[in-house]
Amino acid sequence: MPIIDLANPTRFLTIANRALPWLIAVTVIVFAIGLFYVMNAPDDYQQGATVKIMFLHVPAAWLGMLGWGLMSVAALGTLVWRHPLADVAGKAAAPIGAAFTFICLVTGSLWGRPTWGTYWVWDARLTSMLVLLLLYFGVLALYWTAEEPGRGARAAAILSLVGAVNLPIIKFSVDWWNTLHQPASVFRMGGSTIDPALLTPLLIMALAFTLLFATLHLAVMRNEILRRRVRSMRLMQAQELAEAT
Amino acid sequence: MNLGPHADFIVAAYAVTLFVVAALVGWVVLDYSAQCRTLGDLEARGVTRRSQRKG
Numbered sequence: 001m002p003i004i005d006l007a008n009p010t011r012f013l014t015i016a017n018r019a020l021p022w023l024i025a026v027t028v029i030v031f032a033i034g035l036f037y038v039m040n041a042p043d044d045y046q047q048g049a050t051v052k053i054m055f056l057h058v059p060a061a062w063l064g065m066l067g068w069g070l071m072s073v074a075a076l077g078t079l080v081w082r083h084p085l086a087d088v089a090g091k092a093a094a095p096i097g098a099a100f101t102f103i104c105l106v107t108g109s110l111w112g113r114p115t116w117g118t119y120w121v122w123d124a125r126l127t128s129m130l131v132l133l134l135l136y137f138g139v140l141a142l143y144w145t146a147e148e149p150g151r152g153a154r155a156a157a158i159l160s161l162v163g164a165v166n167l168p169i170i171k172f173s174v175d176w177w178n179t180l181h182q183p184a185s186v187f188r189m190g191g192s193t194i195d196p197a198l199l200t201p202l203l204i205m206a207l208a209f210t211l212l213f214a215t216l217h218l219a220v221m222r223n224e225i226l227r228r229r230v231r232s233m234r235l236m237q238a239q240e241l242a243e244a245t
Numbered sequence: 246m247n248l249g250p251h252a253d254f255i256v257a258a259y260a261v262t263l264f265v266v267a268a269l270v271g272w273v274v275l276d277y278s279a280q281c282r283t284l285g286d287l288e289a290r291g292v293t294r295r296s297q298r299k300g
Contacts, residue, residue: 039246049249053258060262095272099265107258114251212266219273226280232294233287 007085009225016222023218027211034208037201044198053111055202058186059209060104064132065167066213067097071139072164075157085221087153088228090160091143092220096213098136105129116180124173125181128166135163149231 034055044051070093077086108126109119120126139156146152174183185193192199248255 043249048251049247049255050251052248052255056258056262096269099269103262103265106261110254110258110261114254216269216273219277223273223276223280226277226284229294230280230283230287233284233292236294237287237290237292 007083009085009088009228012085013222013225016218020215020218020222023211023215027208027215030204030208030211034201034204037204041201042197047115050111050114051198053107054198055205057104057107057111058202059206060100060107061129062206063209063213064097064101064104064129065170066210067093067100068132068135068160068163068167070217071097071160072167075160078153078157079161084228087157088221088224089217090157091153092217092224094136094139094143094156096216096220098133098140100209100213101129101133101136105133121180123179123181124177125170125179128170128173132163132166132170135159135166139163149228 038052038055041052041055043049071090074086074090074093077083078090105126108129112121113119139159142156142159143152146155171184173179174181186199186202194202
């Protein structure tokens with residue numbers, strides 16, 4: 001099937017309806033495997049059992065950033081090709097990305113208190129992650145408050161592209177500035193510094209959360225397409241009533 | 246499974262994550278049923294989309 005066929009909303013709905021039950025099943029299975037590994041993971045030699053928070057915090061951070069990356073690519077589709085599905089994809093990613101960024105900040109704070117002795121410090125990594133959450137709120141506000149959806153979509157797309165500048169700042173903040181947050185320990189030159197006994201459950205949980213993100217994104221996109229159909233039908237109904245009177 | 250002296254922090258982190266994910270899933274499910282119900286009501290009243298009329 002040509003990729004352009006997927007860009008047809010009706011075709012997309014058919015594919016989403018078929019794919020969602022399978023995605024849900026695979027997500028549940030991978031989560032079950034991941035949580036089994038988490039429960040049996042050893043304690044860290046320095047952090048003890050609090051290392052178990054890492055299995056939530058790190059995937060949530062990755063997906064908070066992935067959500068914004070997805071919105072930036074979708075923003076190009078909205079602004080350059082003006083494709084309605086691109087805007088649907090961007091709008092659907094915003095609440096999910098915001099939720100994962102929120103989870104990252106809260107779990108990080110709960111991890112920081114026993115590890116660093118504080119819930120929060122204004123260091124570069126934590127602050128840039130908070131800025132990401134505020135940017136998500138900004139995009140959501142643009143979508144939810146715009147009187148004309150097309151105008152809201154274009155404004156949100158511009159903010160998505162501008163906000164993408166924050167992604168490399170988050171990633172490299174621990175290298176560019178002296179931060180309390182630890183430097184990269186999974187994806188780095190020279191390989192991961194995490195012991196395989198902790199890295200394996202981390203990667204399985206990251207896969208599970210990524211599948212959850214994909215499932216939710218597909219489901220929210222389906223809802224958004226249906227919402228636009230409802231709007232279009234209501235406009236047609238209003239137009240008919242106006243013509244009749 | 247022994248969570249050590251900081252068990253409260255670990256349990257709180259998992260509880261918050263579960264709550265946020267459950268809220269997201271609940272919102273998605275409720276929104277889907279609301280949109281389907283509204284579409285069904287409009288179709289029952291004979292309202293169609295422009296693309297359906299052309300077809």
